[in-house]
Amino acid sequence: xxxxxxxxxxxxxxxxxxxxxxxxxxxxxxxxxxxxxxxxxxxxxxxxxxxxxxxxxxxxxxxxxxxxxxxxxxxxxxxxxxxxxxxxxxxxxxxxxxxxxxxxxxxxx
Numbered sequence: 001x002x003x004x005x006x007x008x009x010x011x012x013x014x015x016x017x018x019x020x021x022x023x024x025x026x027x028x029x030x031x032x033x034x035x036x037x038x039x040x041x042x043x044x045x046x047x048x049x050x051x052x053x054x055x056x057x058x059x060x061x062x063x064x065x066x067x068x069x070x071x072x073x074x075x076x077x078x079x080x081x082x083x084x085x086x087x088x089x090x091x092x093x094x095x096x097x098x099x100x101x102x103x104x105x106x107x108x109x
């Protein structure tokens with residue numbers, strides 16, 4: 001990490017506590033996997049939100065819903081994706097995800 005870059009979310013959360021996890025998150029996942037040209041970041045974000053919702057990982061949605069917006073997915077598209085996933089992943093998971101989305105979007109202004 002260069003001096004002009006802010007520490008990543010993983011580094012802020014785990015720093016010296018779990019340096020290998022921080023390294024793999026920053027360098028492998030967000031450095032190599034997310035940068036692969038075969039799938040645009042926008043599509044990767046939609047797939048990631050769907051996977052997190054399906055697995056019931058609402059706490060990770062806080063970051064990934066915001067990241068999806070940065071990658072060009074609109075709030076309306078994310079709400080629609082969550083609504084659609086209610087029928088495939090389960091109503092409670094979709095309701096939990098929608099609660100997170102409402103909070104994330106409200107805090108983003």
